[in-house]
Amino acid sequence: MKKVVLAYSGGLDTSAIVPWLKENYDCEVVAFVADVGQGADELAGVEAKAKASGASECHVVDLKDVFVKDYIYPTLKTGAIYEGTYLLGTAMARPIIAKAQVEVARKVGADALAHGCTGKGNDQVRFESCYAALAPDLQVIAPWREWSLDSRESLLNYLAERHIPCSASATKIYSRDANAWHISHEGGELEDLWCEPSEQVWTLTQSPEQAPDQPEYVTVAIAAGEIKSINGxxxxPYDCLETLNQLAAKHGVGRVDIVENRLVGMKSRGCYETPGGTVMMTALQAIDELVLDKASRSWKASLSEQFAQLLYDGRWFTPLKQSVLAGAEALTMRASGDVVLKLYKGQVTAVKKRSPYSLYSEDFATFGADEVYNQQHAEGFIRLFSLPSRIAALQQQGGVDG
Structure with missing residues (x-):
């Protein structure tokens, strides 16, 4: 291998990977940085940092708008939530990062790809599954599965021996991953399941206890399953998410603390902050309540679970993903309307909702007098609905022919 494109973040792991690749593979290393909305602080000086580590080039690619429009919004249409809680922030970002990395590799004429994922996590599977679908001809290098470095201290020593600057320290507690949709936190006290997360874990949202004492209302307009406007x-799509992130974060909305099943077999604990995404999901669920009949809602729940699983497992570039997404698209064709959401002390509640395609009719549902529903008709429906139970009970009572 002569030229390798590394998915580079500027953190400790990838800073060490650059010289390690050069030393062990005698190759040129091109750094690739994906801007998926992780914030200016994380991207500040990343090009200079990559070159100081030994990279010949550093390509920073702005993916924020495409990430929200072509990855987050389609996922929202499916209603996907992994294991009932996780809104899939890290999993959604991996396919767009892998795709852009492959594009850079083609552009610079590389013959290999590299990433800094550990051998314990889900991301190694996600990245390499995407590589397999998009660039099966390129070799893949996963240093964490090859090198002898096995701790934060050993990585810091490795860089110090080579006089490579690094802002990381041995006292870092948490492992974090951020993008426009969310930020995740792992490690530190979170590895003890009997330990409540301290406030130093959370970096994006206000503590619900310290959030404003007055609720805030936000109006979201939806067309065909997509958020189109905020408060008129x-x-x-990106600006919708950013606006809702700011509104919801100050009210402590979007915090979850879960133990999930990793793809590689172990359970892990993660704390996630997804303020704007939680509001978006709640708004879309409110519209679904209006426009989908019972059978359609049940079918969408099945699609949601299927999509959450395939996305978590890194199967974005597959026919299965295309098929499930097509089904979700059909179910959201009439998912249009307006939702008013109440943000208060860590909670988001849809308090008003309307849709031109709503199947709710006050004339039919009212407890008052109406002229459209004959309650006597329910008797025949109930008799037919319960007929299997009636026949079974009659047979048990003596074989009486029902």
């Missing part, structure tokens, strides 16, 4: 302002 038409915005791009």
């Amino acid at each position: 302002d038409a915005l791009s």
Whole structure:
């Protein structure tokens, strides 16, 4: 291998991987950085840092708008939530990062790809499954599965021996991953399941206890399953998410603390902050309540679970993903309307909802007098609905022919 494109973040792991690749593979290393909305602080000086580590080039690619429009919004249409709680922030970002990395590799004429995922996590599977679908001809290098470095201290020593600057320290507690959709936290006290997360874990949202004492209301307009405007302002998908992130974060919305089943077999604990995404999901669920009949809602729940699993497992570039997404698209064709959401002390509640395609009719549902529903008709329906139970009971009572 002569040239390797490394998915580079500027953190400790990838800073060490650059010189390690050069030493062990005698190759040129090109750093690739994906801007998926992780914030200016994480991207500050990343090009200089990559070159100081030994990279010949550093390509920073702005993926924020495409990430929200072509990955987050389609996922929202499916209603996917992994194991009932996780809104899939890290999993959604991996396919767009892998795709852009492959594109950079083609552009610079590389013959290999590399990543900094550990051998314990889900991301190694996600990245390499995407590589397999998009660039099966390129070799893949996963240093964490090859090198002898096995701790944060050993990585710091490795860099110090080579006089490579690094802002990381041995006292870092948590492992974090951030993008426009969320931020995740692992490690530290979170590895003890009998330990409540301290406030230093959370970095994006206000503590619900310290959040404003007055609720805030936000109006979301939806068209065909996509958020189009916030409080009457038409915005791009990315700007819709950013606006809701700011509104919801100050009210402590979007915090979850879960133990999930990793793809590689072990359970792990993660704390996730997804303020704007939690509001978006709640708004879309509110519209689904209005426009989907019972059978359609049940079918969508099945699609949601299927999509959550395939996304978590890194199967974005597959016919299965295309098939499930097509089904979700059909179910969201009439998912349009307006939702008013109440943000208060860590909770988001849809308090008002309307849709031109709503199947709710006050005329039919009212407890007051109405002229559209004959309650006597229910008797025949109930008799037919319960007929199997009636026949079984009659047979048990003596074989009486029902």
